[in-house]
Amino acid sequence: MKKIAVFTSGGDSPGMNACIRAVVRTGIYHDLEVVGILQGYEGMIDGDFIPMDRKSVANIINRGGTILKTARSPRFLEPEGRKAAYQQLKKAGIEGVIAIGGDGTFTGARVFSEICEIPIVGCPGTIDNDLIGTDYTIGYDTAINTVMEAVDKIRDTAESHNRLFFVEVMGRDAGLIALRSGIAVGAEDIFIPETKTDLDRLINRLAACRKDKSSKIIIVAEGDEAGGAFEIADKVKKALPEYDTRVTILGHIQRGGNPTCMDRVNSSRMGFAAVEALMAGKRNVMIGIMNNKVTHTPFENATKHLQEIYPDYLRMMEILSL
């Protein structure tokens, strides 16, 4: 193998830059030529490739976002788009590809592998942590720490005013951001898409402690089937008008910021392992870290299975909160 490419795709996540840096520098160490593909699969289709050298990744380990830019690519969903992408890779003489992204990225890579003979290895880059085959995805730790810091601030003002806050966090399909940050901030309840939300139960629990003069924080994952934080807050307000209720949507603040130490180290380990996996002849696998060991999970096993930790977490949250 003489030439490899690296790209980032889907929603960005803090630590993607650290991963790019590790891929480029490990590749160069092994005498590989490394190119960056701009804007994910979009850039692959358009042949938007740039040469990467050691200097091109200097001082990015600490930066959120992705220097290679990212995109969600509707064209890559079509067979013509994938064919064009394969032609571009072949034309550029690329013999291995490293994809940094999430569920959509690896689902795309799996379908692509039906026509693309060039091996692809993935690194899990998403704040959602919704992939099987790794304990933590790149960016998850930073995102939950961002949520925790923000909600700690909300708790201060909520406590001063004895208010009930609904805080909406990211997670269109996955509730792991809500779950872990909710535990960390001592949330009074956590609503996630994977479990059925019982609003009557929340209302009863809140009614039972309405005289208790203190703050209450309910964390809502944006994809919860009962609606977003505004919708849920409206319903609760109608049932319990005596509560002084407010809503905060944290939004894309969760996707940015300097990666935590854990994200920088995990991203570096995964980028490093991805190059070595390609050189060892692996293909269509996602690198992960489980129990502190590097793992290789086939794309089809990594996507669309959610971890089964919810019942334990939710039970504990209930016992520790209201």
Ligand code: F6P
């Ligand atoms: O990166 C994953 C994610 O953060 C989801 O939790 C969220 O719903 C989605 O991205 C939003 O992404 P965008 O605004 O880029 O479409």
